[in-house]
Amino acid sequence: MPVIEIYTQDFCPFCARALSLLRKKGVEFMEIYAPPGSARRAEAQERAGGKTSVPQIFFDGKLIGGCDDMMALEHAGKLDPLLGL
Numbered sequence: 250m251p252v253i254e255i256y257t258q259d260f261c262p263f264c265a266r267a268l269s270l271l272r273k274k275g276v277e278f279m280e281i282y283a284p285p286g287s288a289r290r291a292e293a294q295e296r297a298g299g300k301t302s303v304p305q306i307f308f309d310g311k312l313i314g315g316c317d318d319m320m321a322l323e324h325a326g327k328l329d330p331l332l333g334l
Contacts, residue, residue, distance in 0.1 A: 250333040251308040253278035256293035258285065263316035264304045270323065276332050308332075 253271065257264035257280055271278050283289035283303060290303075297305040297312055306313040308331055313319055322328040 250276060251331065252310070253332075254281060254307045255279070256281045256283040256289065256303050256305045258283055258290075258303050261303055263302075267304045267306060267316040267319055270319065274329075274332055274334065276334075 253276060255264075255267060255271070255278055257268065268280065281289055281293070283293045283305075293303065293305045294301055296307065300315075302315055304315055306315065306319055313322070313331075319328065322331065
């Protein structure tokens with residue numbers, strides 16, 4: 250199972266949706282609180298190649314993308330293999 254990191258902020262429906270899917274899958278993940286203007290948000294932006302939105306999701310340090318990207322993997326049947334399920 251990969252190490253999963255997800256940068257989030259409060260009141261973000263995309264963050265909530267991504268977290269819900271990860272919880273539904275029963276995988277362990279590290280949620281990193283990254284509100285606008287914070288050092289964690291700058292870290293997320295740097296790691297995501299300049300992308301400023303949240304969530305930003307990483308599997309084993311590799312950028313998966315945001316919520317829509319992870320949902321696309323799920324709908325294509327490609328998320329479970331990435332998660333080792």
